[in-house]
Amino acid sequence: MAAGRFDVPRKRDSYYSKKYSNQHRNGIHEVESSRGRGQSIGHKIGHDSYSSRSLGGRSDVGPRQGRGFVGRTGDQEPHELLGGCRSSVAFSFQSQSRNNEISNFQDGGPTPVGNKRKFSPIVWDRDEKEVRISSKNRIVPTSTLPCSPPSLPKSVENISNVVLDEVRMYPVTATQLQSLQILPVKPPLATGLVGTGGSQALGDSPASLSPEQCRSNDREPRHMEKEEYFEARNISLSRWAYEENSPGEICVNNDEDMSSKGKVVHHVDSSKTVSANDMLSPESGEFRREGFEGSREKSSGSNEGHFMGPDSGDEYSENEVDVNDFMEIDAGHDEVAAVSKLDSDSEDDDNSCGIQELAVPKHRSINMLQGCRSVFEYEMLNKINEGTYGVVYRARDKKTGDVAALKKVKIGVERNGGFPMSSLREINILLSIHHPSIIDVKEVVMGDLDSVFMVMEYMEHDLKELMKAMKQPFSQSEVKCLMLQLLEGISYLHDNWVLHRDLKTSNLLLNNRGELKICDFGMSRQYGSPMKPYTPLVVTLWYRAPELLLGTKKYSTATDMWSVGCIMAELLTKEPLFNGKTEFDQLDKIFRTLGTPNEMIWPGFSELPGVKVNFVKQPYNMLRKKFPAASFTGSPVLSNLGFDLLSKLLTYDPEERITAEAALNHGWFREVPLPKSKEFMPTFPSRNAQDRHLRRVVKSPDPLKEQQQRESGLLGTGSVVG
Numbered sequence: 145m146a147a148g149r150f151d152v153p154r155k156r157d158s159y160y161s162k163k164y165s166n167q168h169r170n171g172i173h174e175v176e177s178s179r180g181r182g183q184s185i186g187h188k189i190g191h192d193s194y195s196s197r198s199l200g201g202r203s204d205v206g207p208r209q210g211r212g213f214v215g216r217t218g219d220q221e222p223h224e225l226l227g228g229c230r231s232s233v234a235f236s237f238q239s240q241s242r243n244n245e246i247s248n249f250q251d252g253g254p255t256p257v258g259n260k261r262k263f264s265p266i267v268w269d270r271d272e273k274e275v276r277i278s279s280k281n282r283i284v285p286t287s288t289l290p291c292s293p294p295s296l297p298k299s300v301e302n303i304s305n306v307v308l309d310e311v312r313m314y315p316v317t318a319t320q321l322q323s324l325q326i327l328p329v330k331p332p333l334a335t336g337l338v339g340t341g342g343s344q345a346l347g348d349s350p351a352s353l354s355p356e357q358c359r360s361n362d363r364e365p366r367h368m369e370k371e372e373y374f375e376a377r378n379i380s381l382s383r384w385a386y387e388e389n390s391p392g393e394i395c396v397n398n399d400e401d402m403s404s405k406g407k408v409v410h411h412v413d414s415s416k417t418v419s420a421n422d423m424l425s426p427e428s429g430e431f432r433r434e435g436f437e438g439s440r441e442k443s444s445g446s447n448e449g450h451f452m453g454p455d456s457g458d459e460y461s462e463n464e465v466d467v468n469d470f471m472e473i474d475a476g477h478d479e480v481a482a483v484s485k486l487d488s489d490s491e492d493d494d495n496s497c498g499i500q501e502l503a504v505p506k507h508r509s510i511n512m513l514q515g516c517r518s519v520f521e522y523e524m525l526n527k528i529n530e531g532t533y534g535v536v537y538r539a540r541d542k543k544t545g546d547v548a549a550l551k552k553v554k555i556g557v558e559r560n561g562g563f564p565m566s567s568l569r570e571i572n573i574l575l576s577i578h579h580p581s582i583i584d585v586k587e588v589v590m591g592d593l594d595s596v597f598m599v600m601e602y603m604e605h606d607l608k609e610l611m612k613a614m615k616q617p618f619s620q621s622e623v624k625c626l627m628l629q630l631l632e633g634i635s636y637l638h639d640n641w642v643l644h645r646d647l648k649t650s651n652l653l654l655n656n657r658g659e660l661k662i663c664d665f666g667m668s669r670q671y672g673s674p675m676k677p678y679t680p681l682v683v684t685l686w687y688r689a690p691e692l693l694l695g696t697k698k699y700s701t702a703t704d705m706w707s708v709g710c711i712m713a714e715l716l717t718k719e720p721l722f723n724g725k726t727e728f729d730q731l732d733k734i735f736r737t738l739g740t741p742n743e744m745i746w747p748g749f750s751e752l753p754g755v756k757v758n759f760v761k762q763p764y765n766m767l768r769k770k771f772p773a774a775s776f777t778g779s780p781v782l783s784n785l786g787f788d789l790l791s792k793l794l795t796y797d798p799e800e801r802i803t804a805e806a807a808l809n810h811g812w813f814r815e816v817p818l819p820k821s822k823e824f825m826p827t828f829p830s831r832n833a834q835d836r837h838l839r840r841v842v843k844s845p846d847p848l849k850e851q852q853q854r855e856s857g858l859l860g861t862g863s864v865v866g
């Protein structure tokens with residue numbers, strides 16, 4: 145055992161155990177060779193006998209051989225699932241006390257298969273005034289559109305849109321934000337408002353409509369007036385408001401951003417504040433494959449940070465307060481309340497997808513009287529990191545002693561100079577979704593000078609920083625463990641109609657319980673919503689999909705999956721796969737590695753706006769060279785199955801690119817070395833616990849900065865689509 149390693153025996157990961165044992169029990173088979181139809185990655189594979197067909201293909205999901213786990217025992221890595229002994233990793237481990245750390249998640253139950261989205265996106269292209277819906281990303285004509293994209297009930301929609309339009313049109317300050325009402329959002333009603341993402345995010349009522357259900361209803365879409373809006377979770381008045389004359393508290397600390405300077409902060413009823421003990425979930429560090437259900441269970445069960453009553457139950461039962469005094473922030477899953485069609489914005493049954501009444505999950509509530517806490521209830525410990533949109537601090541809740549991460553919203557970072565839409569979007573989305581693989585936002589607190597902070601669970605590392613500090617890359621079983629968690633999170637997001645649009649290793653956080661969580665939702669959006677054409681200027685350059693680099697405005701979940709491919713490669717090697725400096729350079733690097741695409745392997749490629757540029761003609765796919773099956777030099781190796789998954793993630797044609805759900809079922813995760821159980825993941829000294837002044841020498845160009853540079857004329861060279 146490595147010296148100093150955290151040595152408290154931990155519970156085995158029921159997620160993996162259950163998942164795999166179930167699969168085994170069920171006698172599910174898998175055809176390990178790819179049967180996909182796409183040629184995707186490659187035409188010819190240079191220096192490798194791997195067939196190009198095996199690199200393409202939609203999905204490797206197929207019947208699995210009911211033979212349990214096979215493979216040479218020698219392939220087994222320590223601490224992989226079913227593995228026996230502890231691993232020695234090429235890193236110094238740190239014994240880390242977790243006394244003050246609060247686990248924020250709980251197990252979930254099984255995912256109702258019927259609720260899973262089996263196809264993806266609706267893309268609402270406002271330019272062309274048509275809605276497209278795709279099966280497996282395939283765009284079909286508007287006339288076949290079955291249902292409208294997610295929308296809001298009229299009563300909510302009107303107000304929310306007004307509010308959000310206001311936010312867009314006029315810069316708002318944090319104080320102004322306090323007076324905003326972003327009203328509780330019910331799951332889309334049957335009448336034409338069928339983005340189940342919303343309803344799923346809010347609790348997935350059994351009667352809610354899946355995108356697939358919607359597809360079965362051939363109806364014209366309802367025309368949407370608004371450019372965009374969010375199925376916001378309920379940041380209501382009192383959430384942002386404060387009690388005028390409440391007794392205050394004065395907090396003194398030495399950070400410039402968080403020092404109170406004698407500021408009086410608003411009293412929070414501590415009886416309504418959940419204690420550390422209340423917040424501890426009994427079995428931390430575990431989640432099941434069925435993250436969706438799990439998330440709901442988490443939502444209902446772990447109310448930490450949302451300042452529920454001490455019981456922390458699903459419903460606030462401590463006091464008999466008018467229901468309107470509570471802000472609904474999350475869905476319970478077991479109890480539903482029928483919503484009358486009167487609440488709907490439309491009488492049109494056409495869009496109902498055959499459902500007369502849509503059950504609305506009973507939501508978890510927040511005491512509206514409580515108001516928004518002050519940042520001065522936290523003691524600033526150190527600055528963790530600074531991103532484009534915010535500075536992130538490590539801080540301790542003075543009441544509970546819990547350590548949290550506080551992201552200070554950078555006011556004025558966007559063009560309009562007010563409260564940044566990206567932050568509003570991030571807060572909205574993060575408050576709406578709950579999953580063990582997604583960072584949990586506990587609350588939003590106010591600072592002085594109109595500053596606003598998002599309070600998140602604290603994570604010791606981001607994968608970018610961690611890999612920079614590691615001497616050797618993660619082992620295969622560790623990569624599998626991380627990839628499974630990542631894919632679970634992405635699958636959940638995509639099932640809930642959320643595109644992340646900025647997946648990269650620095651947005652993947654890891655704690656010392658081996659838990660990976662996706663953060664930074666500033667770029668994300670709900671893709672079922674009516675909106676202006678998507679900007680291709682999303683996703684940090686190194687992780688940006690080729691269709692985006694080539695200027696497409698109709699993209700969807702597949703762009704996230706490309707990023708996942710880049711992340712998988714980076715986890716295996718510790719180095720970014722394609723580290724271009726400009727869009728042109730980025731494409732050049734991709735083409736040199738994967739071969740230059742053509743119309744045959746990527747139908748529609750030649751029509752993309754950026755294709756007119758003369759790119760390198762590289763007929764071979766050289767990816768296997770970077771990830772050989774065997775190595776004598778100690779460089780990372782990747783089995784055929786691993787390479788198959790990587791290739792399917794890095795498939796050119798977005799329609800052929802593997803989905804998160806299919807990737808989760810890929811055979812690579814079932815071959816030895818098996819995924820390491822989270823509790824046996826190595827722990828690392830936390831660099832977040834120190835100020836980081838010297839950071840990131842090489843950084844992938846950020847989309848926002850790119851845009852600003854572009855606007856100011858600084859960026860012109862190498863741009864592909866202009």
Ligand SMILES: Nc1ncnc2c1ncn2[C@@H]1O[C@H](COP(=O)(O)OP(=O)(O)OP(=O)(O)O)[C@@H](O)[C@H]1O
Nearest residue numbers: 529531532533534536549600601602603606650664
């Ligand atoms: N909950 C957290 N716990 C610990 N560290 C965190 C947490 N959230 C963010 N960080 C750190 O702060 C960094 C920046 O956070 P985040 O990505 O949310 O900010 P951003 O301004 O959107 O950044 P970017 O410029 O990458 O878009 C992360 O890369 C990570 O290192």
